[in-house]
Amino acid sequence: MSTSLWHTLKLSPAVLSAVIIAANGAVAAENSAKPLLKDDTANVSDLSVGTSLSQLNSELAALPTSDVTVDSPNLDRVAQNSELGNEPAANNTLDQIDQYTQEPAPAVQSMEGTQGTEGLDQVTSVSQLRDVDPTSWAFQALQSLVERYGCIEGYPDRTFRGNRAMTRYEFAAGLNSCLDRIQELIAALPGGVSREDLDRLRRLQEEFAAELATLRGRVDALEARVTEVEANQFSTTTKLRGEVIFGVASVFGDDRAVPSGRPQTYQGLEDNAIFGYRARLNFDASFTGKDLLRIRLQARNFTSFSGDVTGTNMTRLSFDGDTGGNVEVDDLYYRFPLGNIGRAFIVANSGEFNDLVTNFHPGFESSGSGAISRFGRFNPLYRPNDGGVGAAVNLNFGAIGVDLAYLALNGSSPLEKNGLFDGSYTAFGQLVLFPKGSFSLGLTYTHSYFPGSRVNLLGSTGSDFARRPFGNIATFANSYGAEATWRPSKYFQIAGWFGYTDAQSLGQGSKGSDAEIINYAVSLGFPDLGKPGNFLGLLAGVPPRVTDNDFTNREDDDTSYHLEAFYRFRVSSNISITPGAFVILNPEHNDDNDTIWVGVIRTTFTF
Structure with a gap:
């Protein structure tokens, strides 16, 4: 593989995952995804060849898969007499989490089994997604991912649900699908990856830098609130x-x-x-x-x-x-x-x-x-x-x-x-x-x-x-x-x-x-x-x-x-x-x- 090809492989997961996150309006990703966001000033040609694509996929599969849950009610704080429980001031957090989880989660096969009750269907054209408006700011990105790379899946009712919170299972499935498709495309190219493709990837990364930074701030804030809820959650354990x-x-x-x-x-x-x-x-x-x-x-x-x-x-x-x-x-x-x-x-x-x-x-x-x-x-x-x-x-x-x-x-x-x-x-x-x-x-x-x-x-x-x-x-x-x-x-x-x-x-x-x-x-x-x-x-x-x-x-x-x-x-x-x-x-x-x-x-x- 050429140096340019390796740069493409190393940057593609970051760019494609960023596009997926932006398209879905995700606010619930783990910090483990943050290293995928490379410095947009990095010079692709200066990177060295190291790990193979199969090793990257193995590392992706090794990412933590445990989800943050908020099924438990809040703990009341007493004390008295060292006996009263606390009442955490986290109602807004619970309301937001409840809002994010109103939509049913899709069924995504992972290392821990199948989660949710709905399946994801592969689409070949963005026009098949009934709820994607051509005037949407993310329409072109979706169109490219669907029609050129073929790594976007929709729900059985032909909706994309772009405003729904993304689970870690969905993120892993989408990213894996895109990586597989890119591997196929690269293998089919007679002359390898062109400079034009690399420049296009870099421009996409730069274009979404502000949105990704905003999402990262929202994720950090939500993680802090979830931590507060978990710290004060009620458990029936004696x-x-x-x-x-x-x-x-x-x-x-x-x-x-x-x-x-x-x-x-x-x-x-x-x-x-x-x-x-x-x-x-x-x-x-x-x-x-x-x-x-x-x-x-x-x-x-x-x-x-x-x-x-x-x-x-x-x-x-x-x-x-x-x-x-x-x-x-x-x-x-x-x-x-x-x-x-x-x-x-x-x-x-x-x-x-x-x-x-x-x-x-x-x-x-x-x-x-x-x-x-x-x-x-x-x-x-x-x-x-x-x-x-x-x-x-x-x-x-x-x-x-x-x-x-x-x-x-x-x-x-x-x-x-x-x-x-x-x-x-x-x-x-x-x-x-x-x-x-x-x-x-x-x-x-x-x-x-x-x-x-x-x-x-x-x-x-x-x-x-x-x-x-x-x-x-x-x-x-x-x-x-x-x-x-x-x-x-x-x-x-x-x-x-x-x-x-x-x-x-x-x-x-x-x-x-x-x-x-x-x-x-x-x-x-x-x-x-x-x-x-x-x-x-x-x-x-x-x-x-x-x-x-x-x-x-x-x-x-x-x-x-x-x-x-x-x-x-x-x-x-x-x-x-x-x-x-x-x-x-x-x-x-x-x-x-x-x-x-x-x-x-x-x-x-x-x-």
């Missing part, structure tokens, strides 16, 4: 999210606390330092992209600093608990949207109100990355009947939101004083004001019932009297709370709460007895202190305290004070270390008790 906590902790002080009015026993604290863990695996699945089915497995062995350790629940940590190393099902719920104004939860196991409603304490509420104490996470009014089953609804009307929830502690048991309505339960209602502003306010009401054997009014956060104001006697309680958060800047926040509980005894001999319980706290938060992801938290408050009780000898005489400080240091996007400490002055609201300190270093791994 996703695994995990959190593991390693903690070293100890208590410091002299003697264990005793309730008000009880003689001091002078029993020393169990103050040996401990090392423990908590491991959680969340299996999150969705069926519409906007709902969430969560199954959480949990195992832990972190001893609670209460009872025989310190004599009071006020010293409990935020992440304590012990399953003996056994794996158990913790959270199990399904969340789904209620139109555009809210969402609903169906809770089958271990429901907690703070996971179902707004708690107004950002930065502190998480047991894995927030406050280190149980009391410091949020208002104890959110804690009655932790671990129950039930349902919740969150409604958002702009400046006002409404949270409604119901949890029954032993709702899965049909035995007496169990079940959804006969056993321990709490009905919850909350009005949320300015939920999306820098200042937000919550007004909370709960109504609870506890059978005699399972009384725990405020989730083991205060004194023993506040937990069971009448002892192991069936109790009703109505609680009222106010919570607020103010964020004057993204680097500083102030939050606080106040809770009031009115408890009534239902037991024989004490029926009608009344007890009043209060608790309150204020906190300062400093997000991103030192570096993004860090958080400094300071908190001061009074754990639940019985201020008045008709029942004999179960009223707190003094006042305990809870002071806490912690600093979460973000080592990486998946690891954080939180040293912290808190002190309880006058534990159990009894100033005869010694001050108790609690120190902890919590390391949290997330994935």
Whole structure:
């Protein structure tokens, strides 16, 4: 073969593919086609002989054949609580892709089989294509490709569909057909390829340079948009999210606390330092992209600093608990949207109100990355009947939101004083004001019932009297709370709460007895202190305290004070270390008790 012939072979695929792309108005070609567009200033006579035509055809056959698809719907983004999905802003992209794919794809045989349902028919004259206008800017190019080279195919209904998006299969088939035809023409030429043919090819390349550049820009833009859609597309595949906590902790002080009015026993604290863990695996699945089915497995062995350790629940940590190393099902719920104004939860196991409603304490509420104490996470009014089953609804009307929830502690048991309505339960209602502003306010009401054997009014956060104001006697309680958060800047926040509980005894001999319980706290938060992801938290408050009780000898005489400080240091996007400490002055609201300190270093791994 002569040098000119080789130049023709090397440039022909580029020119002919460019003509095919221009004629079809294609906007969906892969970047792998771009190297075919040679520099229009190149001198054909300067190129050297190298690869044969059969090798070029082999390289063409080796081009990637996977197609970009957009069959999957968009993924909704939540988060919450690391649980909500995102809603990608890609509606325009989807509309364009839908427009491009309205026409049925032709059947083109490829390495991966037959695609589409319509066949392509060879045409011998451009006049056979009913939808090609002689005044079209691409008419002459089509005429040359059809009548001179015979490498353009039409649809069975004798249409060319020049405005339809080209698939990679169609591009490969058309290019291959043109290459085969050129090979036949060259072989039939007695004198090889003439300079006139080479000049004509060069002029065609130069003539379509602007159109090809425009198409390349459109392809790049579309690829970027498709990438965005794919990155945010919804998949029904279950996703695994995990959190593991390693903690070293100890208590410091002299003697264990005793309730008000009880003689001091002078029993020393169990103050040996401990090392423990908590491991959680969340299996999150969705069926519409906007709902969430969560199954959480949990195992832990972190001893609670209460009872025989310190004599009071006020010293409990935020992440304590012990399953003996056994794996158990913790959270199990399904969340789904209620139109555009809210969402609903169906809770089958271990429901907690703070996971179902707004708690107004950002930065502190998480047991894995927030406050280190149980009391410091949020208002104890959110804690009655932790671990129950039930349902919740969150409604958002702009400046006002409404949270409604119901949890029954032993709702899965049909035995007496169990079940959804006969056993321990709490009905919850909350009005949320300015939920999306820098200042937000919550007004909370709960109504609870506890059978005699399972009384725990405020989730083991205060004194023993506040937990069971009448002892192991069936109790009703109505609680009222106010919570607020103010964020004057993204680097500083102030939050606080106040809770009031009115408890009534239902037991024989004490029926009608009344007890009043209060608790309150204020906190300062400093997000991103030192570096993004860090958080400094300071908190001061009074754990639940019985201020008045008709029942004999179960009223707190003094006042305990809870002071806490912690600093979460973000080592990486998946690891954080939180040293912290808190002190309880006058534990159990009894100033005869010694001050108790609690120190902890919590390391949290997330994935």
